[in-house]
Amino acid sequence: MYLRFLAFFMLFCASFQSYAQGFSMNKLPLSDWDLGNWKQVESVDNPFKKKASFVTGNKFLFSNTAGKITSKLTTADAKVRFAFMLGNNSEAIFYIQGKHAIVLSNLRPSGTILLKDGGIKLPNQNAGRTAGLWQTLELTFSETSFGNAITLEKVVLNDVLIHQGYILSSEGKNEGPIVFENKSGSIAVKDLEYLKYNNEKPLKLSGLSYELYETFDWDKQFAKKKETPNDTGKAVELTKDYGVGFNRFLLVFKGDLEVEKDGSYSLIADCAGKSALTIDGKEVLPMADESYRKPRIAYLDLKKGKHSIEMKYIKVWWKAELGLFAAGPEIRPYSLHGETSLPTPQAVGEIDITPKNDVEMVRSFVMFDGQKRTHSISIGSPKGSHYTYDLDQAALLYAWHGEFADVTEMFHERGEPQLLEAKGVKTKFSGKPSVAVLADANAPMPDSLDAYKTLIFKSYSLDNEGFPTYKFLLNGTEILQKITPNIDGISVTTSSSNGANLYCKLAEGKSISMIEKGRYLVDNQYILIDAKAKPIIRNSKAGQEIIMPLSSAVSYSVSW
Amino acid sequence: MKKIIVLFLILGNLGVFAQNRPLVEEDFYRIVTLPVPEGVKLEVGGLAVMPDGRLGVSTRRGDVYLVSNPYMKNGTPPTYKRFASGLHESLGLAYIKGNLWATQRGEVTILKDNNGDEIADEYEAFQKFPLSGNYHEYSYGPVVLPDNDMIFTLNLGWQGKGVSLVKWRGWMLKVSPDGKMTPWATGLRSPAGFGALRNGDIFYTENQGDWVGSGRMTHLEKGDFAGNPMGLRWTSEEGSPLSVKPSDVPDTGEPLYEVAKRFPSIKVPAVWFPHTLMGISTADVIEDTFGGKFGPFEGQLFVGDQGHSKIMRVYLEKIAGKYQGICFPFREGFQSGILRMRWGLDASMFVGMTSRGWSSTGKEEFGLQRLEWTGKTPFEMKTVKSMSDGFLIEFTQPVNKETAKALESYKINSFTYKYHHNYGSPTINAKTLKIKGIQVAEDGMSVRLAIDSLRLGYIHELRLEGLKNTDDRPLLHTFGYYTLNNINTATAPLDLSKYAVVEKKVETMSHEGHNMSGMSKGANVVSAKRINEMPADWGGKVDQTLSVGTKPGLKYDVTKFQVKAGTKIRLIFNNNDDMLHNLVIVKPKTVAKVGEAAFKMDLDGEAKAYVPDLDEVLFHTGLMQPESQETIYFVAPSTPGDYTFVCTYPGHYTLMQGIIKVVK
Known part of the structure; x- marks a missing residue:
């Protein structure tokens, strides 16, 4: 019963659309642009660098004067994804179909849509990153069924959904190039990829027949009750309805999958129960454990012509729901099953926590690198910066701007995952202990410490604003760590009154570079340290790290 | 003037009505609902009664509220102040030496208010519990023992069955005020309810599930193993008071009492709460220590039920040094699923509820109510005691002796459950017992029954449908379930030469050899309203x-x-x-x-x-x-x-x- 419930829940975690995204996208080469006054460059300096400049080359696009760049590619119904980086006080506009304008800016929220009438549509939240950091924007848009408009199906900025199902009125042909216009400051653009969707349905089923078997229940692994089918016949369509009259059954459909042209395709099985899919005698989706509406996807390269297909479906305790979709890189999933075979599943409304006037704290499980951190606390600040911290390891896990927390998976029904999800634009940390006792400054920092013997969490005290200072005993030495969210990011101060050979880890990443005195770029986040301090930057197992001896206090801040 | 006369007439009629209508639970125990402010999700996990008249409430959402005026004595509603927040599903709260102590999934936290603004500003970790990340790893406590030590219980995780994925899951732990932890007992599955008697003896209630045929209550002494083997995984760890291994535990489907005879490491429950006949998910247990201020059940225990939104009553006695006893229905009709019960300062009972994820008969998603005695004594079986040849039933009021002497007033059945890895159990080996003799006490306050074929380890259902008091009213609750682990052989048998009953052959014959396990399959129910073959x-x-x-x-x-x-x-x-x-x-x-x-x-x-x-x-x-x-x-x-x-x-x-x- 509990497992069944979990499966219900999983539905909301694995949205169907995301399964259609596994195809690699088409890259738009630099040669496919009308450059205007933009430049092709090899690299650009971080804007915080004194006398920031660039090196011409052929890696990506860059502009530091007002002007447009236009793609030779035109799109109508498409997905577009790219990375961009803004300079200080910069703003650019990104156009789809040459006319629908979306702001890329650090002067106002990136993702703001500029409407034709001069109005604006703000994003759900400001999910932009700070100057000098690479950001990603992904848009999916399509023509509306009612004409004279396009639908912005989804706009995702830095992995945050900022628009959904937004309709933009439009005149004339809904097709046009991709355009970037630099309005002020500087902008770099790279890795533009796209998929142009079409309405073709090159895969279809034909010559279907079905066999219906009554089956045993779970205790006998839903095995057939007898080897001869209870019913067989020609199937007009792929549908659960051939099982009517039995509470446990196996339906086996056999027939042809007709393919109009060679290509990469996917077949997506979306069922309540168990299913398996075989193409040309090869099982591409094996019979998995029973689940409620967790779509499974098989990627296939198929030649033009007829291919044999066999789909097995076993109804278990849920109502029969049987769906099979086809999709291609540039073909949205469309159903191969009968209209009534797959009802829309019931979705759950989101449960959020929003700090209004007070700081919000939430202890929960938090997923980090595929593992649950079980003794975590997340702090939400009315100032708009938030973080998650592992109380077992004195380790920052995430910090983010924008909205605070989605706690649906904690408080809907039993809350089986017990996971808190950050809602805003996030930066990730190493998740490793921030303090350790080292023999000397060359000894490596530990990846983890024993939370019951070595690093013992003692308490947190709240200041007047409600921000906690954490207290630990590290090998018996008291360590205090205060983390304060502010408008720009978070500040961290670690202190200890005594204790020898104490070291703090400030950051770890694949690579670390000093932009200017006191400002370090750690992968895609900035670490800011007092310009007079002498941090040690050294190689570590994961790449590079910044550490400092902790004699009385070590302070730094993070922005992203 | 006319109006006044009409009013008198109505009142007069009401008076007559009140005397004739059947008496119900509400006549004796009144439920008072504490209103909850809009927007507050008071999914009660813990309750702590404070000496200054306030009530601390911890919730599954992680908040701790201070409720002022929870007794509503002046007729005004209580006020709520959020004292602490962000705890991870806090299912236990206690007020200890000036502070509230809250148990969250992975930690026992002392909440301190250092600046006196009624908002906790220091969260001190008193004890940490390992977690695997499984949602079913709930943690409960503290309950403070008379010697100031505290006890906590740790729920098993759930992966299609109960599992102990990290240390001490499935255990009760005892912790001294200075933080020294002693593993106390294991075999626990879902131990949301536990408490200590005045003498320090510890009881916990268990929910039906794997290895647990039905809800039950077990006296836990140090080193006890209460039946679910998963926690035994940790018996080789330092500090374990027992060494039994999970693989040692027989999985035969015999009654637990029978298995315990061969495998004495199993602690048999003191009281079974037959599934659905009493409740479906046992919760908190508290002892009435109010010397009559909460009614006539001083020294007895009250046990909540989450799924049935009700409270049961337990009378315990000690036979051969071991606790056993009987459970009765007590009060139903609470607003949501009961998890916590704590005594108020005024001998009323606070009842904290939640039904999220586990539906309850009370339809509200959560709630907080208070149960108070109206001062009227219900006609109830006050106690049932084991006798060498049957039971002694004591009443709260004198019985009508005619009804008490009549054999038809009584029905006694016995049955038990399977002990196995499966979830729950059917009732098995049910049998209707023959009453050999009835002796009604001179003062009408008790009845002595001599019964054939008492069975050790079995649940004995006593059903007194026909019994009346001297006002000719029936019992408020006509039945109870006595768990007979030991027979009180010290008592003299009933003198059957004086008190034997005349056997009514037809009655007993028809019940002989009833087998509940056969019946429960349902296939035996023949009815014209149930056609299984197509006509x-x-x-x-x-x-x-x-x-x-x-x-x-x-x-x-x-x-x-x-x-x-x-x-x-x-x-x-x-x-x-x-x-x-x-x-x-x-x-x-x-x-x-x-x-x-x-x-x-x-x-x-x-x-x-x-x-x-x-x-x-x-x-x-x-x-x-x-x-x-x-x-x-x-x-x-x-x-x-x-x-x-x-x-x-x-x-x-x-x-x-x-x-x-x-x-x-």
């Missing part, structure tokens, strides 16, 4: 097939069908839940009547699949075991209307319903 004159064709399964939380998976009047219907009911269910189709707007009638069938009900013999019942299935299915055939009623289909298994009918809409 021959249908010519092998049905007009419509209806398929119904179940969903967690006492629900059918389909709740609406439409059929044409007079058509031939095949209905397949698949009980894919982990509980027993049936499916009964009743006439429009009669579901409450049928459901109530089924509930009153009690122990006999199982034999009849809990289908009452009423005209309102049109068609029905048998009582279905988990993971079983049945097909019934019937002709849809000729009168259009909304016909309810309902599970009449006790406790289910208010929730588990659907409609068959019959149309022309």
